[in-house]
Amino acid sequence: MKKILIFLISLFLIYLIGINTVPSYIEAQRNPVKIPGPYVVSAEAQELYDRLDFIADLHCDALLWGRDLTKRGDRGHVDFPRMREGNVAFEMFTIVSKSPAGQNMQENSADAFDNITPLTIAKGESPSNWFSLINRTLSQAQALDGFISKEGENAILIKTKADFEKLLQMRESNPRVIGGMLGIEGGHALEGNLENIDAVYEAGIRMIGPTHFFDNELGGSAHGESGEGLSDFGKAAVKRMNELGIFIDLAHSSPAIVEDVLNQSNEPVIVSHTGVRGVLDSQRNLSDEQIQRIAKNGGIIGIAFFDMAVGTPEIPNIIASIKHVRDLVGIEYVALGSDYDGSVAVPFDITGLPLIVEGLLQAGFSESEIRAVMGENVKQFFLKNLR
Template sequence: MRKLPIALLLLVVIGLGVFFSLPSVLDRRMNTVESPAPYPASPAAEQLHKTLFIADLHDDALLWERDVLKHLNYGHSDIPRMLDGGVALQVFSTVTKTPRDLNYDRNASDSDNITLLIMAQRWPPATWDSLLERALYQSQKLHKAAAASDGRLVLVNNRQELREFITAWQRDPQRLAGILATEGLHPLEGRLENVDRLYNAGFRITGLTHFFDNEVGGSAHGVDKGGLTPFGRRVVARLEKKRMLIDLAHASRPLIDDVLAIATRPVLVSHTGVEGTCPGPRNLSDEHLRRIAATGGVIGIGYWDTAVCATSVAAIVKAIRYTADKIGVEHVGLGSDFNGTIHAPFDATGLAQLTEGLQQAGFSPEQIAAIMGGNVQRLLLAALPEA
């Protein structure tokens, strides 16, 4: 009689151990690189790379239960590896929901992979059934990391703070500016006032949709793939009033059209590919490239295969060259999608290889400086709230 309860207890303990270790296993298996570090580049590329203000528009590290201040041997990035790679500014995105059986073509909104992941990662119970609380919790994680970073990670909320950071970075580049973004606006939970809650938590860039349609509008991977809803139009107006940048990554084509028809401020796409080098449901057409550039926006070119149709520096550079030729170098940036369950050619320490690839593609040092981060810096200095 006593053996059965002990056996059951052992099974429960083993089951819980497997459950709580699963996120780390998934993280290691889903955020991978083509080859491990180190990532050598030519002396000329290394020399130029050390002078660059590098900005990346999309990283999902906050989803995973890691200490971003520690150098890890898995995943794509953490603060030490970003600094080793020369990154000066990182947009940290918050993932709050993804559908089961996720695909690029058609996803309903009635399922969620993230709930079990965050429970296994021991997130607070308030996050288990609230997408808003999930976004706010990831904001808290980033704020706590900044507070514990001894000045290596500085959160930027406005233009004045960014100017101050740039001045400090020019004296000592071993520091990183962090900006908060949402991967879709389903955390609004249908309530316009939650825009203000996100703003007060430090969010300054807002993706409208992710892999499914939501209350704001259609996803490139959704069921209906529609444009802005009436609620979505109110949201866009509120975002512009608060000077929160709109991110059209993952947006359906009608949604892109609707936003561009009413936008009065620059619009960006944080991580994407372009149809001209890699056809796909979320990659931008030439027409959308031109119209986004006309707002003064920036296109962040991604590093993964469905964005650029290969896992290589050459494929990333090809997409950058195509985009620059179509709309001008001043509208192109980097959008890695690191830690977003992608297979990348390198981790954050390998960015000098991208600098070398741009040199080989014929870009001048000034153009490379713009692409690698100068364009994002200019956009944020123009578009963030003043103070």
């Protein structure tokens, strides 16, 4: 009996050590920063950046890793203190619930081993989350709600237009106030159940991408096997999202799904993190025709920061991607969509956004255009379309 007790205690201690070390090690490996801060730009760029009253980013997966976002981290890309350090007013916190082993841009199977299952266990999450995608999703939503609650009057979970307007009003007197909105990366999180759309809406989710890196019940991924458009379930899901006021995120969707959503949806769409084929010809990225249709829909396109979306060197190619959208359809349709903390290497963390302003200035963008890209377009999009 004594040996069994010692064995169980040893297992428990190993588990505790794993909770404290494994997730942080994995995150540090999966989310490197190529250029460590602090970041220095020209006086002109810094002065312009300091004049910006609303800076926004449309995609960040920081909730996946289990960090306390109220504390400044020494790994990863985003947390609340670094948002404030970078004067960032708004972040879209997206929820990843499944990721296939061997994940790649070309082709992934929905049956591949799920990388998120061992991470979920290693983080010490409830056993109810270990094998349930919807439970993992709701748990991450609850985590952001908890982080924001700890911030008191210094942070707002954005669910409605009134919440967004409150954020803008509060920042007039207190620029430390930040806002976060919840999104889901991949409709597999719904587990094929339309009722789960209502459940995630009640949890605060206001954006859902039909697919991520593999095909699911809603249809085909840009990186899946089928290339299919919306299934019957996918069409019903789009209809329900429109009814509730959940934005549809077309990042990672197959071209057929992009076409189907734009044909069916009566609400503007978001592409939260992408590149453009005019800069990097990849199945990951938007064609000119897709960009034009998204603009006609009244949507908004977030340009990602990592090499597989924009190519290398990243910063000039981020600027080139922004310029491509501007020149094709107008400055009002383009925004920042970093994919921070999304298992990608990025050139800088969220405190390095002045480097984007520097690049835009060097490319001849006006101050009004820079304001639009850095956050004004996101502000106007949500003021117009949030309910």
